[in-house]
Each structure stands twice: as structure tokens, then as C-alpha cells.
Amino acid sequence: MSAVLQNLINQPYKHGFVTEIESDVAPKGLNEDIIRLISTKKNEPAWLLDFRLKAYQQWLKMEEPKWPNVKYPRIDFQAISYYAAPKPKKKLNSMDEVDPELLRTFEKLGVPMHERAALAGVAVDVIFDSVSVATTYKQKLAEVGIIFCSISEAVHAYPELVKQYLGTVVPVGDNYYAALNSAVFTDGTFCFIPKGVKCPMDLSTYFRINTEESGQFERTLIVAEEGSSVSYLEGCTAPRFDTNQLHAAVVELIALDNADIKYSTVQNWYAGDEKGVGGIYNFVTKRGLAKGVNSRISWTQVETGSAITWKYPSCILQGESSVGEFYSVAVTNNYQQADTGTKMIHIGKNTRSTIVSKGISAGHSNNSYRGLVRIAPTASGARNYSQCDSMLIGDQCGAHTFPYIQVRNQNAKVEHEASTSKIGEDQLFYFAQRGIGSEEAVSMIINGFCKDVFQQLPMEFAVEATKLLGFKLEGSVG
């Protein structure tokens, strides 16, 4: 790989600073006492503590999954602190009460937390380490009946709603990391869109891991009632540490009849250095239940960060004529590893799903697409279209595709397309010969490659994603 490509990929991580803030950190280790401690700190009702303990009991019996195409040393779950919160932790009513140091942190990150500064008119919930520190626009959303708050708050303010839906899409024992999350989740976002309401603005959560030895286990629950719709954005960053931090989130979406949930992620957790030291282990379970007729769940993700990403945002298409979509760009560089994709479970009649996955590998990284399309016997007339494209930059990286297709209904139609391409000297030479420098060339090639996915992102996110990819890959071609 030439020096030009090298330089192009290897841009420094811009969000790697640590905020000096006094934290309330739980002792390391995981046991029932810790779970009780978390529950007590959060002043939780008994049913939620039961939920946690049940999850913990299941987790103890489970094995860490071995099937992803990633390698990492065994995680010592007793060396992690399961709760870290900025001090003092008191109830915040407005942004003015937020610790100025925290505000500065998010300002640096470009998160529009301050209402006055929220140019884009995006309502933001901000999660710092384990707790939610601020939710903007709450009042305005409440006027139309939308609930948008931290999940801890929802547990107290709307216990019936949370109890009704929590764990219904991702059960406590669903998988190893979902069980762990269910046992120890500390905060997250709750969002409820009542019948017939079209959410007037994009809702957004911004996640930040700040403490070195803490894990982040947040939980997001979004319920869209009949005929409602919402677009939800999620962004993530973390400081640069030489150790690995664990991020094991669970996201559950529920769409009732004719409801529409669009969930977009730009993930830029710290990826480790150029030698592969440090970085976030991003082991996340995201699943949407398209429960009602004509409901729609759409995932769009741009995954650029984390040392390891293990994530399959999925759709269970239960309602008749419901629609599932998955649009993904996953970029890996240096020694990053990504094993990501989706599951489309067709249960209802005439359900439709679309999968568009774009993997870009550079450096010594490994990038795998893993996807399941399952057509149940009940899903007459179901259709799926999948397209998985991989792009290689340099000759030290890997791209892999693992599509699983299970069709149990004769009237279903499933299509799968895949391609692999390479940015090489010849492409860059072609651009150069037309006067276009390699940085611009790489960015143009990558954006062309990712166009189908970027088109799905909300405007501001699309701009951010384009820039981010530029940074990530700067210096990697030649």
C-alpha cells in the first residue's frame, strides 16, 4: 500500500479526550449484590430488580458466543465496573443545571445538547457513562403526547408502559450480551409515540463512555402506536484508553399497525490505535418488532468505530404487509474487526424486507457481513432483496460475507446479490490523471460506494457520516 493511501486512512481520532469529572463508580465485579446496588441507586421498583436477577441467572448459565468472525482475549467480567455516574447526581430539570464540564464535553463533540444551540431542531437525550444527563425538548414533545426521556425516569413516571414492553422483543435470555445488559443496564432512552402522532422532529440519543474501567450498558425502548411515526438518531464516542471498554446495549423497537420507526446510527466509538491497542468492544443487540399490519421498521447504520463490532439490527415482520429495512455501511481500519449484518424474520403474509450492506476494509482489519433471511411457513407472498458489497483498500485486510437464507414458504421470493471491489493504484491514477488528488479521489470512490445507504440517512447525519468516512480512511490508499 502506498504512502498516500496510508495517510488517507490513518486520521487521528478526534473524540479521544477524557472529561475530568468526579464520578460515582461502583466497585468492580458482577454478582447479585452489584445488581441490587444498581437497582437501589436507581431506586427501582421490585419488578425491575426481578427482571435483572432473572437475566443474571440466565447469563450465568450461558456461554459467550464463539461464532462471530472476530478474535479477542477472554473478557474478565469481574474486572469491569458496572456503574459509573458523574457526581453530583441530582434530578435535572433544565440544561442550565447540567455540570458545565459536561456541557463543554458535549460541545467539543458537537452534540447540540443546549436547547438554544440545537440548530437542527433535534431533541437529544445524552447518556454519559451510565446515566442520562439531559434530555432536550421534552416539554415541546409532551405537548403532542410524545414521551422522550431516560429509561430510569420512565420506570418511575410510566411504569406500566415500560413493564408492558421491556424485554418483549429481546427477552432477558436472548443471547449472552443481551442477558448481561438486562442484568446490569444502567440507563438509556425511552420513547413513546402515541396513536396517530407523527413525531415533529428527529429524536436523538448521544452516548459517551468516559470512565476507563466501566462498561456501558444502555437500554433503548421505542414504542410507536398505531399510525404513528418517528425518526430516531443515535451517535456514540468514547475517550482513547489503552484498555478495552465493553459496550453491550440492547435496543428494542415496537411498531403497531401502520406505524413507522426509522432508526439511524452513526457509531464512532474509539477504535483502538494503529497497532490495535485499546478501543471499545461493541456487542449490541438491536431488534425491532413490526407487530402491526403495514408497520415498518428501518435500520440505517454507519459503523466506523470500535475495536470489535458485533451487531445485527434485526426485524421481526409479524404484521401482515409489514416492511423491514437494513441499510449499513461498516468501515474497518488498522486492526478493527466487525461482524455485522441483520436478521429479517418474515412471519406475516406479504411482508417485505430490503438489505443493503456496504463493507469497507482497510489496514489489517477484518469486516464480515452476516445476515439471516428467514421466511416462515406463514409468510406467503414474502419478498426479500439483499445486496452485500465489499470494498478493500490495500492488501492486508479481509472482507467476508455470511448470508443465511431459510425459506419455508413456496410463494416467497428471495434475492441476494454480492460484489467485492478494491480501491487500487489504478483507480487513484485515473483520478490523478484528471487532476484530482488522492484524498478527494478516495472520498469520492467511498461515497459513491456508500451512496445507497447515505441516501437513507437524515440530512445532518449524512453530512456527518460522509466527513467521518473521510477521516477514517484518510491516508489509507496507494
Place this chain on the structure above:
Amino acid sequence: MIHQDSKTILEVSGLRAAVDGVEILKGVDLIVKSGEVHAIMGTNGSGKSTFAKVLAGHSAYQVTGGSVLFEGRNLFDLEPEERARAGVFLAFQYPIEIPGVSNSHFLRLAYNTLQSQRGKDELDPLEFEDFVREKMRLLEMNPNFLDRGVNEGFSGGEKKRNEILQMALLEPRLAILDETDSGLDIDALRIVTNGVNKLANKDNAIILVTHYQRMLNYIEPDYVHVMRGGRIVKTGGKELALDLETRGYDWVGVERRAPASA
């Protein structure tokens, strides 16, 4: 056309170049002046395409000796993109596909990069659209070319037309056409060569790299050079190309006592 007050555009002296340590060019000498059309002919492996790529600055080739002056400047002081901006244009033998990048976006970026280099105004997408459509008429191209990915799914002939379209947009001082005639049917050849002829003027120069004489029926060269074993072993007028067509390449250089490696 050879004319009196022409300026020297390219001066190649004793140029040597290698790929992966194997020397391909073994001392090329060539002088190209404004207004001239030069044809470089030769068999496969004679070094013609290497010569074209070395001039454009492809990184796979290492210059191992000799010099090249472009309008008096040392060409090898310039990066490939700087050479392009200075007015060196290569029409590729195998144009590269860039999926998802629209041709109009690519062409406009290339055009505007040169415009700003030349201290001229850049065009916005609407202005550019008008400008490029005008140029496309020259090559009888369908306007839907603009919306397609760069060379994506283009036929061989479409790719070559797209190359000449870029030449028309970028107005280079020196255009090197690397086997632009290969893969063209007779109609496409006529259209492409007709385009090139309209672009040739007294201030620029063209180097045609080709196997066959047939392209020279449409573009009349002022000089024909025969390359063999990495050197130019014979130079003549357009009649030399006709000779080659009937007699083949074997006799050339034998008369001149080419090196044994040839």
C-alpha cells in the same frame, strides 16, 4: 500540422524506465512541438503503453534514466495530478470504472480543478451541464451518460468516447491517446477520431499510441515512430504507417541494427 513558429511541448531524452525491476524503456528520444500529431507504433511489449504511463506518472513504473521536459519543466518534478493540471492528458487504454460516482460529478470536479488551476471561473452544476452537453454533441454521446456511474457498465466504445469527452473538457496541451482505437467498431472509430481532429489545434500536440494503421486513416500524423525493445527505432512520415501495414514490424530496426534484446 508542422508549422514554423511552433514551440517545443515535450522533449524526451534517453528515457529509461522499469517495472518491478525489469527495464522496459531503454533510452527513448522524442521531441514533440505544438501543432504536431505523432503516432507511436509497435508490437505488443515494445514499450509504447509504458511510455504513455511513464509520461503520465503511473506509480508502478520507476524512471531509471534520462529526462523529460514538458514546456521546459522537468516533468518528473511533478506528481501525476500536477502533470494533469499542467496540461498532460492520457486517454486510457482501459478506462477505470467508479461505481456510484456519477459521470457528471466526476467530469465537473476534473474540469473545475483545472479551471481553478488556470485562474479561471469554476462552473456550478447547472452551467456545467450546458457546457458538457455541448461537448458531448461533438462525440455523438447520449446525454444519459452524465447520470451513469463513471464508466460503470459502459461498452468498450462508450468508455473510449468518455475519454475523448474528457479531453474535450480539459483542453490539454499534450494529449496521449493510448490505443484509443482498440475495441472500437468502424462507426465509433469515425466518431472518436473526428472528435480528436476537432480538438487538435496549433497550440496543442497529440501522441497516438497504436498497433494499427487504421486509426491513421482518420487522424493524419505528422510523424510516425516505430518502437521496439523499449526504444524508438525508426521515424518517418505517415507513409511509414502504410509500410508497416503491408510489411509488418519485423523488418524495422533490423535495418537500424537494434540491440540484440529487441
